[in-house]
Amino acid sequence: xxxxxxxxxxxxxxxxxxxxxxxxxxxxxxxxxxxxxxxxxxxxxxxxxxxxxxxxxxxxxxxxxxxxxxxxxxxxxxxxxxxxxxxxxxxxxxxxxxxxxxxxxxxxxxxxxxxxxxxxxxxxxxxxxxxxxxxxxxxxxxxxxxxxxxxxxxxxxxxxxxxxxxxxxxxxxxxxxxxxxxxxxxxxxxxxxxxxxxxxxxxxxxxxxxxxxxxxxxxxxxxxxxxxxx
Numbered sequence: 001x002x003x004x005x006x007x008x009x010x011x012x013x014x015x016x017x018x019x020x021x022x023x024x025x026x027x028x029x030x031x032x033x034x035x036x037x038x039x040x041x042x043x044x045x046x047x048x049x050x051x052x053x054x055x056x057x058x059x060x061x062x063x064x065x066x067x068x069x070x071x072x073x074x075x076x077x078x079x080x081x082x083x084x085x086x087x088x089x090x091x092x093x094x095x096x097x098x099x100x101x102x103x104x105x106x107x108x109x110x111x112x113x114x115x116x117x118x119x120x121x122x123x124x125x126x127x128x129x130x131x132x133x134x135x136x137x138x139x140x141x142x143x144x145x146x147x148x149x150x151x152x153x154x155x156x157x158x159x160x161x162x163x164x165x166x167x168x169x170x171x172x173x174x175x176x177x178x179x180x181x182x183x184x185x186x187x188x189x190x191x192x193x194x195x196x197x198x199x200x201x202x203x204x205x206x207x208x209x210x211x212x213x214x215x216x217x218x219x220x221x222x223x224x225x226x227x228x229x230x
Contacts, residue, residue, distance in 0.1 A: 008222050009048040010055050011038070011140035015178045017056035020212050023221050025050075031136050035112045038136060042143045050227045051089065051150035054140040057208050058108070058132035058155035059115055061125035065132070065157045068207035070101045070215055073108040073153030076137040077128055083141030086150035092224040093152065097215055106131040108153055110138025116165040125161065132157060154215060154223065158208040159201060166194035169201050 007025035012018045018028035029045060031038035058071060065071070072094055075084045090105070097103050109130040115121055124133060137153050144151035159165055168187040172179055188195055216223075 004049075005046045006048045007050045007227055008053060008225055009045065009051075009143075010053045010223075011042075011136050011143075012054075012056045013134070013136050014056060016209065017212065020209070020216050021053075021055050025222055031139070033114070033135060035135070035139060038139050042139070045143075047147040047149060050222065050225050051086065051152065052140050052144035052147075053151075053223055053225075054134070054137040054153045054155070055223075056134065056136065056155060056212070057158040057205065058134040059121055060132055060157040060160040060163075061109070061121050061128075062104070062106075062131045063122075063125075063161055065104060066102075066160050067157055067204035068102070068211045069157045070097060070103045070211060071108070071132045071153075071155045071157060072097075072103060072105045073132075073137060073155065074106055076108045076110050076141050076153060077130060078110045078138040081138075083138065083145060083151065085152050089150050089152045089225055092226070093154065093219060096218050096224055100218065101211065101215065104131055108137050108155065109133045110141075111135060114165065114170040116167070116170045118162055118164045121161045150225070152223070152225075156208045156211040156215070158205045160204070163200065163204065164197070165201055166197040167191075168194050168198055 006027035010021040010028045013031045018030045029041045075082050107130040109128050115133050172184050
């Protein structure tokens with residue numbers, strides 16, 4: 001039996017993000033917060049017919065962004081390398097979302113580890129001018145460039161630049177992209193002082209996931225992507 005490639009490949013960090021993105025014609029790949037895991041997954045994935053989308057939560061770098069705000073990446077930076085998005089696709093996304101959501105359009109910076117401290121996020125913004133940081137967009141961009149595919153970035157701010165994440169939140173993912181709740185509970189038991197910050201981060205992520213679901217519904221099955229054969 002032969003299988004045709006998907007129309008769209010969506011790259012996420014969390015299983016919850018992948019579940020929101022899922023749909024007809026969409027294949028999701030989840031990093032679990034690991035560059036090596038994501039790179040291995042992508043190495044075995046047949047290129048989609050249409051394009052590659054980086055989708056999920058992000059850390060805010062610009063001081064005017066708050067949790068739940070939508071960031072459409074114009075490009076992603078990894079050190080000195082820049083990967084631009086497909087302008088027509090992003091114009092479609094922007095036109096559909098801007099009338100009903102708080103939307104910013106600008107640069108994203110890619111990191112291989114969680115940027116948890118507010119001071120570090122502020123320094124990233126000062127040094128790069130990027131609006132947000134995530135752990136998948138730069139890797140998805142490399143895959144898209146390798147296969148000559150349109151690339152887009154849809155990210156929603158979870159932790160704003162003024163919010164430092166507690167250490168528990170930086171090390172709570174399983175390799176499959178699900179939250180390791182026993183590990184979180186053990187961390188709280190060892191260091192209960194982290195609980196207020198963890199609760200605040202939970203409220204922020206709740207607003208962010210609500211925005212992710214909203215933009216998913218606004219954009220439709222393939223997130224506004226026009227397939228080359230249509």
